[in-house]
Amino acid sequence: MKPICRALTACFAIFALIAAAPVAAAEPILIGISKIVSHPALDAIERGIQEVVTGEFPDTRFDLQNANGEISTASSIAQKFKSQKVTLAVGIATPTAQALVNAIKDRPVIFSAVTDPVGAGLIASLEKGEPNVTGISDMTPVRAQIELLNRLTPIRTLGHVYTSSEANAVSLAAIARQVCQEMGITFVETTVSNSAEVKQAVQTIAGRVDGIYISNDNTVVSALAAVADVAKKHRIPVMSADPSSAEATPVLAAWGFDYYKMGRATGRLVVRILKGEKPEAIPTLFMTEASDVDLLINLDVAGELGLTVPDDVLATATTIIEDGQLIKP
Amino acid sequence: MLEGIFVEGLIYAIMALGVFFTFRILAFPDLTVDGSFPMGAVIMATTLTAGLNPVSGLLLAFGGGVLAGFVTAAIHNRLKVPHLLAGILTMTMLYSVNIRILNNRANLPLLRVDTILTHVTAVSQGLIPADWAALIFFGLVVLAIKLALDLFFHTDMGLVFGALGNNEQMVRVQGVNPATLKLIGVGLSNGLVALSGAFAAQYQGFADVNLGQGIVVSGLASVMLGEFIIKSNRIGMLTLRVILGAILFKAIMYLGRFYGYYVNMTPNDLKLIAGILIIASLAVTNYRRIRGKGGTSA
Numbered sequence: 001m002k003p004i005c006r007a008l009t010a011c012f013a014i015f016a017l018i019a020a021a022p023v024a025a026a027e028p029i030l031i032g033i034s035k036i037v038s039h040p041a042l043d044a045i046e047r048g049i050q051e052v053v054t055g056e057f058p059d060t061r062f063d064l065q066n067a068n069g070e071i072s073t074a075s076s077i078a079q080k081f082k083s084q085k086v087t088l089a090v091g092i093a094t095p096t097a098q099a100l101v102n103a104i105k106d107r108p109v110i111f112s113a114v115t116d117p118v119g120a121g122l123i124a125s126l127e128k129g130e131p132n133v134t135g136i137s138d139m140t141p142v143r144a145q146i147e148l149l150n151r152l153t154p155i156r157t158l159g160h161v162y163t164s165s166e167a168n169a170v171s172l173a174a175i176a177r178q179v180c181q182e183m184g185i186t187f188v189e190t191t192v193s194n195s196a197e198v199k200q201a202v203q204t205i206a207g208r209v210d211g212i213y214i215s216n217d218n219t220v221v222s223a224l225a226a227v228a229d230v231a232k233k234h235r236i237p238v239m240s241a242d243p244s245s246a247e248a249t250p251v252l253a254a255w256g257f258d259y260y261k262m263g264r265a266t267g268r269l270v271v272r273i274l275k276g277e278k279p280e281a282i283p284t285l286f287m288t289e290a291s292d293v294d295l296l297i298n299l300d301v302a303g304e305l306g307l308t309v310p311d312d313v314l315a316t317a318t319t320i321i322e323d324g325q326l327i328k329p
Numbered sequence: 330m331l332e333g334i335f336v337e338g339l340i341y342a343i344m345a346l347g348v349f350f351t352f353r354i355l356a357f358p359d360l361t362v363d364g365s366f367p368m369g370a371v372i373m374a375t376t377l378t379a380g381l382n383p384v385s386g387l388l389l390a391f392g393g394g395v396l397a398g399f400v401t402a403a404i405h406n407r408l409k410v411p412h413l414l415a416g417i418l419t420m421t422m423l424y425s426v427n428i429r430i431l432n433n434r435a436n437l438p439l440l441r442v443d444t445i446l447t448h449v450t451a452v453s454q455g456l457i458p459a460d461w462a463a464l465i466f467f468g469l470v471v472l473a474i475k476l477a478l479d480l481f482f483h484t485d486m487g488l489v490f491g492a493l494g495n496n497e498q499m500v501r502v503q504g505v506n507p508a509t510l511k512l513i514g515v516g517l518s519n520g521l522v523a524l525s526g527a528f529a530a531q532y533q534g535f536a537d538v539n540l541g542q543g544i545v546v547s548g549l550a551s552v553m554l555g556e557f558i559i560k561s562n563r564i565g566m567l568t569l570r571v572i573l574g575a576i577l578f579k580a581i582m583y584l585g586r587f588y589g590y591y592v593n594m595t596p597n598d599l600k601l602i603a604g605i606l607i608i609a610s611l612a613v614t615n616y617r618r619i620r621g622k623g624g625t626s627a
Contacts, residue, residue, distance in 0.1 A: 066597060073582075076579065119438075121438025167435045
């Protein structure tokens with residue numbers, strides 16, 4: 001039959017191409033990096049990994065894949081890495097890491113920027129890795145951030161905006177809720193499903209809170225300008241977990257790590273495994289060292305709010321904004 | 330290495346069959362799909378983590394999808410809202426519903442839970458590699474669904490569905506209520522979509538509320554590609570070409586990822602490629618129809 005012939009020819013041609021796809025030779029190192037979407041923070045991780053690994057192994061080849069925000073594509077990428085027999089695969093953010101761990105069983109998978117790797121089912125405990133899985137959590141110091149905000153200005157009611165569809169943001173919100181409960185602070189939360197809703201969400205809680213906390217939430221951080229705008233009108237201090245976006249957007253303080261440094265830390269982990277360490281023996285890493293974490297204080301915003309920042313806090317700041325000038329002491 | 334593409338293609342073929350049902354048979358472009366696909370996934374994940382068996386998860390997922398389809402059809406029928414808007418409304422509402430089903434979470438892992446694939450590999454242990462077992466399993470599942478659909482379209486009701494998409498007035502004259510038919514049709518279609526989502530969650534090892542992004546487009550692309558490769562009017566061929574189209578779509582996207590860098594194409598360009606692919610298939614199919622004697626339209 002003619003139609004069937006045509007169908008078969010088309011299919012055959014396509015699958016012949018796939019079958020002919022080069023299978024990586026054993027010798028050169030091939031690292032597959034799968035990220036969920038092109039985003040400044042995730043791109044910075046990717047860059048950090050590449051720089052560190054090529055520093056140690058100059059011949060390394062990278063296969064950089066991105067699911068364009070389509071979670072259903074994450075498993076296609078995992079299948080691709082599996083068939084290419086990559087030396088090692090890195091999954092940036094929760095869904096891509098989950099898809100890699102699910103598909104690739106016989107070679108190391110490193111996760112990066114996963115806030116709650118146990119909750120995501122990647123590993124059974126933070127104390128050690130799985131036979132082929134270990135990685136870095138981007139757990140941000142929620143308690144320290146809220147405590148710092150409380151020190152700069154007493155907080156009785158804390159507002160929090162987060163994205164209900166972002167796994168990382170949901171687990172951070174649960175921690176913030178817990179911390180507030182322990183500190184005796186009333187926690188007012190509101191959720192958004194995309195960055196266009198952020199402004200309105202902040203407006204609805206602005207009248208009821210003494211401060212706003214923003215976690216490592218990709219969607220809300222990309223709308224940080226909207227948060228800062230509403231906060232300024234209502235004279236509320238904002239504490240953010242992302243110092244890099246706070247350089248351009250006026251918020252009182254931002255304390256967290258730089259995703260580029262996190263990428264470099266991921267790269268160092270990749271190098272350790274390429275040199276023969278067993279993922280199973282490596283516990284989940286956290287970005288807790290003082291050199292990993294940046295504190296940004298915006299003195300202009302503090303002035304507008306009538307707050308004085310204690311000298312010891314200023315002394316630990318890595319970036320200070322004063323009179324519109326960025327100062328890195 | 331080909332098994333992965335075939336397995337994914339087969340899983341998404343179930344969704345594509347649902348899209349084909351509304352889009353081609355009912356002429357009801359339905360965007361509920363972007364919400365009912367993740368709905369199937371989250372129902373499945375919740376059922377499995379609650380300790381129930383995969384079969385009840387699949388049934389519940391199918392049921393959830395049917396309900397979602399009913400809502401879309403009811404909005405369209407009762408409030409005289411256009412199809413597209415009715416679908417978008419349901420899809421939007423499903424975002425919240427899906428997060429509720431996951432108990433206010435966005436993502437639920439299945440990496441440490443027994444899924445239907447765990448059972449399939451356990452049965453085939455030692456006989457064939459796990460990947461091939463999955464391929465055979467999904468091949469059988471899709472075949473069963475295809476044959477069931479073929480049978481359904483040969484029943485009186487199935488034939489009326491075909492007529493409804495072509496000429497609603499004629500169906501009305503025959504004393505059949507188109508609203509009831511749309512309710513059943515859109516419901517069944519979304520049941521299939523949710524079922525596909527339930528399988529996808531188990532295959533990729535987690536359910537996520539954002540899973541629906543880009544699903545309608547990949548379903549449409551599969552239907553169009555199928556029409557591009559096989560020209561036929563017989564229902565058995567119509568459903569077969571949807572399945573082949575779904576596999577082919579996954580294969581082409583895979584090729585784009587594999588060979589794209591030779592032509593300086595990055596993964597960011599793949600959505601553009603998917604769109605162009607649909608347009609090209611449409612153009613070729615249209616050209617053939619104009620040129621074809623008698624102009625049979627499928």
